[in-house]
Structures are given as C-alpha cells and as structure tokens.
Amino acid sequence: MTKPVCLVIGAGAGIGGNVAKKFALEGYHAVLARRSDEEGLHNLVAQITDAGGTASGQLLSATEDGAIEHFVNQVEEDIGPIDVAVYNLGAQIGNRALADTPHKTFELGWRMGCFGLYRLAYVLTPLMEQRGHGTILVTSATSAVRGNKGQHSHAAAMGGRRMLCQSLNAEFGPKGIHVAHILIDGAVDAPDTLGKMLGAEMFQKLRETRGGEHDGLMLPEKIAETYYHVARQHRSVWTHELDLRSFSDTAWWNHD
Ligand SMILES: NC(=O)c1ccc[n+]([C@@H]2O[C@H](COP(=O)([O-])OP(=O)(O)OC[C@H]3O[C@@H](n4cnc5c(N)ncnc54)[C@H](OP(=O)(O)O)[C@@H]3O)[C@@H](O)[C@H]2O)c1
Numbered sequence: 001m002t003k004p005v006c007l008v009i010g011a012g013a014g015i016g017g018n019v020a021k022k023f024a025l026e027g028y029h030a031v032l033a034r035r036s037d038e039e040g041l042h043n044l045v046a047q048i049t050d051a052g053g054t055a056s057g058q059l060l061s062a063t064e065d066g067a068i069e070h071f072v073n074q075v076e077e078d079i080g081p082i083d084v085a086v087y088n089l090g091a092q093i094g095n096r097a098l099a100d101t102p103h104k105t106f107e108l109g110w111r112m113g114c115f116g117l118y119r120l121a122y123v124l125t126p127l128m129e130q131r132g133h134g135t136i137l138v139t140s141a142t143s144a145v146r147g148n149k150g151q152h153s154h155a156a157a158m159g160g161r162r163m164l165c166q167s168l169n170a171e172f173g174p175k176g177i178h179v180a181h182i183l184i185d186g187a188v189d190a191p192d193t194l195g196k197m198l199g200a201e202m203f204q205k206l207r208e209t210r211g212g213e214h215d216g217l218m219l220p221e222k223i224a225e226t227y228y229h230v231a232r233q234h235r236s237v238w239t240h241e242l243d244l245r246s247f248s249d250t251a252w253w254n255h256d
Helices: 015-025 038-050 067-078 103-131 152-175 194-198 200-210 220-232
Strands: 005-009 029-034 054-059 082-087 134-141 177-184 241-244
Touching: 005 015, 005 067, 015 029, 015 038, 015 054, 015 082, 015 134, 015 220, 029 038, 038 054, 067 082, 067 103, 082 103, 103 134, 103 152, 103 177, 134 152, 134 220, 152 177, 152 241, 177 220, 194 200, 220 241
Parallel strands: 005 029, 005 082, 029 054, 082 134, 134 177, 177 241
Antiparallel strands: none
16 A cells, blocks of 8 residues: 655754654655755655655755646655645744845745745645645744744745635635644754754754753654644644744743
C-alpha cells in the first residue's frame, strides 16, 4: 500500500524539518521543500531515513510564479496523493521602520506570508476535495495577531495568512478539508531561521540561557507532536486556531 504524503513547504532544521520527521515516523512519506540550503535538505532527508522513515526533498522558491503549483502536481503524480500539507515558511524580513520598507520589501513579505498559502490552497484543495479529505497546517507567528513598529510587512503578511486560513476553513471545512492556523508565540530553537537572524554567538547564548533544561526556547520536535495531533483529530472536534508558547513566556495578549 502506498503511504499517504505529508508535504512541508519551508522545511529547515526547526519546525518544518521536525514536522516532516514526525509524520514520516508515523507512517507518512514526507516531502520536504526549502529555498536554498541543498546540503541542509539532504541532511534532513537522511535523518528521517536513518530513523526508519521515508522522505524525499527538493529545493523550491515558494515566491516564484508557478513554483508551488508545479511542485504540488509533480508530487501528486510521482509520489502520491498529498494528505497533509504544511505551509511553514515565514515572512520575516527583519525589523524595519516604514521608511525602510520599500514597495518590493513589503510585497516580498506578502508573497511569503500570504500569497504562497493562497497558491498552495488553490492548487491543492480541488484535489483534496475530490478525495473528500485532507489537512492543511499553517505555521504562524505572534505578528498574525499583533502589529508593531518595525513589523509593517511581517504583520500585514501574517495577519493576512490568518484571515486566509479562516476563509479557507469556511469554504472547505464542510467539504472535509481541515485547515489549522498554528500560532507560534515565542522563540523556537530553529538554527536555520532564528539562528541565522541572531548570528551564531547570540543564538548560542540564547540556547544557553533559555534553551535546554530551561524550556524557554520552544523545541521544534515538541511542536511537531502538536501538528501530528491536529492532523489526526476526529472531524467532530477539529481545532482551527491554536497558539503555542513556552511556560515561561508572556502570552501575546498580556504584553505591555
Ligand atoms: N523561529 C522562530 O523563533 C519562530 C517564532 C515564531 C514563529 N515562527 C514561524 O515558524 C515558521 C518557520 O519555522 P522555523 O523558524 O522553525 O524554521 P525552519 O522550519 O527551520 O525553516 C524554515 C525554512 O523555510 C525556508 N524558506 C524560507 N523562504 C522560503 C521560500 N520563499 N521558499 C521555500 N522555502 C523557504 C528556509 O529554507 P532555506 O534555509 O533553505 O533558505 C528555511 O530553512 C514560520 O512560519 C515562522 O513565522 C518561527
């Protein structure tokens, strides 16, 4: 019997790669796509296969016209029906005042945060609808619910991502397609994103002060357990929105 496919768009060594691994070890074939790091991609695929799962991967620039559509069709044809799709890439373009956010930068955030998810849903939902089931898990960030200075592009893109999830749910939930917006409200132990943004030294310091036994950095392998749980929920009890944070973090609605 062919395995169901879990497709992860934006699969680095943090949430994306760990979600792919979790699903693979639970019996899915994981397909990982990330933008630029070919060696990192091979390492993640190898980690999954070494652990006894099956996985494959490809570099993909999700903001390029036609790329997601082509990739989804290719996976469906060559590997099998996509049962779970995870839209994981972020829309972080750094902390920028409005005057430092030119049109192109603002648009790039929107392409990553919102338009890419629209394109994934546009190509995938007809296929899932034909099959009568499917799950789309969407990683999100605090900026989806709270704008801030320096976050013009990021917050607009992630807020749009959240509203798109709600709209997709309204149309496709009754057709058997589960869309979940998963808000990550805190820092993740993610070397390929937060690690690169902070730089090696600061990231190492963060790991030492808040990671490990402190449990103040969100562990991506633990986040992955929630993704799997949500994908397996009975349709009488679907979660559409949830947020995750470390026990020691202040929730987004309680910040000054
Ligand atoms: N890390 C955090 O602290 C944090 C906090 C709150 C929310 N989040 C959310 O978590 C998600 C990311 O998870 P993560 O931080 O753990 O990262 P991750 O899964 O380790 O990596 C995400 C990967 O997305 C890929 N990517 C970026 N732009 C892409 C594009 N245009 N096309 C295809 N792939 C692309 C990058 O690939 P390459 O490396 O190959 O370029 C990157 O490695 C985002 O939705 C973000 O908003 C993260």
